[in-house]
Amino acid sequence: MTVISREKKWWKEAVIYQIYPASFCDSNGDGIGDLPGITSKLDYIARLGVNVIWICPMYDSPQIDMGYDISNYEDVYRPYGTVEDMEVLIRETHARGMRIMLDLVINHTSDQHAWFKESRSSKDNPKRDWYIWRPAKYSPSGERLPPNNWRSNFGGGSAWEWDEATGEYYLHLFATEQPDLNWENEVTRKAIYASAMEFWLDRGVDGFRVDTVNMYSKPDLSDAPIVDPKAPFQPAGLLYCNGPRMHEFLGEMNAILSRYGAITVGELPNTPDMDRVLQYVSAKAKQLDMVFQFDVVDTGFGKTHKYETTPKNYTLPDFKAAVGRTQGLIRGSDGWTTVFLENHDQARSVSRFTDDRPEYRVLGAKMLALMESCLSGTQYVYQGQEIGCVNVPKETYPVENYLDIDSCLFIKMTKDLHGADNKQELDKAFSALQHLARDHSRVPIAWNGKAKYGGFSEAAEKAGLDVKESWMKPHPLAGEINVASQVDDPDSVFAFWRKMLRFRREHADLLVYSDFRDLRPQDMDLFVFVKEDPRGADKAVVILNFTTEEKKVVMPTAEELGLQDVKLVPVMSTHGGKIREGVLSPFEGQVYLAGA
Numbered sequence: 001m002t003v004i005s006r007e008k009k010w011w012k013e014a015v016i017y018q019i020y021p022a023s024f025c026d027s028n029g030d031g032i033g034d035l036p037g038i039t040s041k042l043d044y045i046a047r048l049g050v051n052v053i054w055i056c057p058m059y060d061s062p063q064i065d066m067g068y069d070i071s072n073y074e075d076v077y078r079p080y081g082t083v084e085d086m087e088v089l090i091r092e093t094h095a096r097g098m099r100i101m102l103d104l105v106i107n108h109t110s111d112q113h114a115w116f117k118e119s120r121s122s123k124d125n126p127k128r129d130w131y132i133w134r135p136a137k138y139s140p141s142g143e144r145l146p147p148n149n150w151r152s153n154f155g156g157g158s159a160w161e162w163d164e165a166t167g168e169y170y171l172h173l174f175a176t177e178q179p180d181l182n183w184e185n186e187v188t189r190k191a192i193y194a195s196a197m198e199f200w201l202d203r204g205v206d207g208f209r210v211d212t213v214n215m216y217s218k219p220d221l222s223d224a225p226i227v228d229p230k231a232p233f234q235p236a237g238l239l240y241c242n243g244p245r246m247h248e249f250l251g252e253m254n255a256i257l258s259r260y261g262a263i264t265v266g267e268l269p270n271t272p273d274m275d276r277v278l279q280y281v282s283a284k285a286k287q288l289d290m291v292f293q294f295d296v297v298d299t300g301f302g303k304t305h306k307y308e309t310t311p312k313n314y315t316l317p318d319f320k321a322a323v324g325r326t327q328g329l330i331r332g333s334d335g336w337t338t339v340f341l342e343n344h345d346q347a348r349s350v351s352r353f354t355d356d357r358p359e360y361r362v363l364g365a366k367m368l369a370l371m372e373s374c375l376s377g378t379q380y381v382y383q384g385q386e387i388g389c390v391n392v393p394k395e396t397y398p399v400e401n402y403l404d405i406d407s408c409l410f411i412k413m414t415k416d417l418h419g420a421d422n423k424q425e426l427d428k429a430f431s432a433l434q435h436l437a438r439d440h441s442r443v444p445i446a447w448n449g450k451a452k453y454g455g456f457s458e459a460a461e462k463a464g465l466d467v468k469e470s471w472m473k474p475h476p477l478a479g480e481i482n483v484a485s486q487v488d489d490p491d492s493v494f495a496f497w498r499k500m501l502r503f504r505r506e507h508a509d510l511l512v513y514s515d516f517r518d519l520r521p522q523d524m525d526l527f528v529f530v531k532e533d534p535r536g537a538d539k540a541v542v543i544l545n546f547t548t549e550e551k552k553v554v555m556p557t558a559e560e561l562g563l564q565d566v567k568l569v570p571v572m573s574t575h576g577g578k579i580r581e582g583v584l585s586p587f588e589g590q591v592y593l594a595g596a
């Protein structure tokens, strides 16, 4: 067995809690979450046992894509607060021994950013070249066409927008209002680093989650292959991601970030090749500390469009293989990996990977908490995951309540393709969204099931302020799934998350740093894996029952574990009490330790 030196770092052992400002906590009763609301909940977050908070974009923005369209990096979206409120949040986070990361969104800006307004004003404006402008193409019959066939990431439209004023197209890989910056221009890059990074590093932030990190270097702009013949524009992610100058650009950023000791996690879509992933996170390469791969969260997505699928369109072996790929990244390498099942772009994991019916959802949430806490890499928890939030139900939360641009454009695409009155196709689209839409993670947090709107604006209500309904309709299950009913209940999902995060810290060598091996990849019902230290005989065996039935399991043998002899000591179960060795209740998770 290769002996590898897996270097220990504070951020490898850290648990990072992700906050979506609009939906976390509203302090002043306007129905929109805000920075003082986040600050008021820092003790709650610290109590869970996390070390770092990551705040999704809180910058000034017209909010076409919920703040991922930034109009000024150096200011805060007013309904969330001010730069001074950020300074308070940074100070108060540090005062509790935690660190704070921001979202770094620098592949594109908002079309309302001063840079883009200048760029689009004339062809000879000094900032024209800060964005990606191209002339039209023309069909043989003289019809004006975009420069290539790339599909934007939202809906089914072109990634190019025609700009009448100067008679050229500009590139937007996401919404029309999110023009892509031209990273080939060195002056532009320097301006990005100063405005988006240094401005906040100088104010004490400890790192960044780097949005769409592999899209800055666009290779040639040739047509994507046709994989969706019914569609006018084609998915082109494999073409525009991981371009030739990526490593140079990240090297430049790293030189600045390392001056501040800042940590980074890059969002890395469209990169199925693990050797390629490793180039971003190898310690030697000095690019990023870690990345989010999409293998696990893409499980069950449609092939032509992520929502062109049906609920639970995958098997357990598919899911396990995806976990195995991201875990495998660190085997024999100097790279690092991450563990996450949720974020603001994903539906709730309990609904996707277990069963969110009332009798199972607490069990499912605890089992996933146990699983994640036993996987290697830096662990991320998304707001609401710690109380076992589930998707909004189809019957009580109509599709009109879904507000995400990605969901709305998918419905539009369905109508364009199949007709606005095609009930069957529209219902199919709704089913997919009810299972996978980004809206589920953006529904405001229910702090108190007994208060107005799930207690999202509880402090304002208590202070006697006028309280508006939250910006997205409250979760219909806020009465059943909320913070107040869980924080002091020892059997709650919240209590179990705390317990698992403590357990992870106590067994960090095995649970955070060691190698993962799937012992029964083909098993359709059970996930049985071992965590093993390549340098020692210590092992942790994890067994998870992904079904609603009681299951018997043949316990791993010494041979399977690569030991002479084995005694497995049960140490943890989602079900508490005495562990029934070899038998798992519905959605039970068990952990055993084995030594030489």
Ligand code: GLC
Binding pocket: 065, 068, 069, 105, 174, 211, 212, 267, 344, 345
């Ligand atoms: C990332 C963000 C997502 C956003 C997109 C465009 O994928 O996580 O929320 O829509 O980038 O910035």
Ligand code: CA
Binding pocket: 026, 027, 028, 029, 030, 031, 032, 033, 034, 079
């Ligand atoms: Ca507010």
